[in-house]
Amino acid sequence: MREGRRWRGFERAASLMAGRIREAGESRGFAVSRLLTHWDDIVGADLSQQARPVEVTYGRGFGATLTLLTSGPAAPIVEMQKEQIRERVNACYGYAAISRIKLTQTSARGFSELASAFVAKAKTPEPDADAERASRQVTTDVSDEGLRTALARLGANVLSQSKQE
Numbered sequence: 001m002r003e004g005r006r007w008r009g010f011e012r013a014a015s016l017m018a019g020r021i022r023e024a025g026e027s028r029g030f031a032v033s034r035l036l037t038h039w040d041d042i043v044g045a046d047l048s049q050q051a052r053p054v055e056v057t058y059g060r061g062f063g064a065t066l067t068l069l070t071s072g073p074a075a076p077i078v079e080m081q082k083e084q085i086r087e088r089v090n091a092c093y094g095y096a097a098i099s100r101i102k103l104t105q106t107s108a109r110g111f112s113e114l115a116s117a118f119v120a121k122a123k124t125p126e127p128d129a130d131a132e133r134a135s136r137q138v139t140t141d142v143s144d145e146g147l148r149t150a151l152a153r154l155g156a157n158v159l160s161q162s163k164q165e
Helices: 013-027 039-043 075-080 082-093 111-115 129-138 145-164
Strands: 051-058 064-070 098-105
Touching: 039 051, 039 082, 051 098, 064 075, 064 082, 075 082, 075 098, 082 098, 129 145
Parallel strands: 064 098
Antiparallel strands: 051 064
16 A cells, blocks of 8 residues: 555445535534434433424524424423423533424324335235146256245245236
């Protein structure tokens, strides 16, 4: 390796995304992106699941307002812990940056995520005996037992699916 040139190897994903996270955070008023990226460390794992930071707005006086997004059932719990949250967030900033916390009650997952909520997939029917027999017959030449079994199962599912359609 030449002198003057430093070989760093792999870079952490966090360092690659730091600039974009900072830009996105600053556009919503977050002077310290650590508040967004380490929210669960700042307020605790249980509270971070009930509320998340949305925006920091700066008024005329000293101190900013932190807006938290929370769901309706979790709002009373978060409301009771606002002072503790404010102290922890200000500890993250290093000074009393946040003077007020405002709660916004809505779904903590967002509208687009609600529309695509996880729905269990309907169980696929078992392949019929004819499909299993045909797929086993085709895979007899495969020497590896595990591969042969997997190919036979795949073939039986494909043949059964094509018959159903």
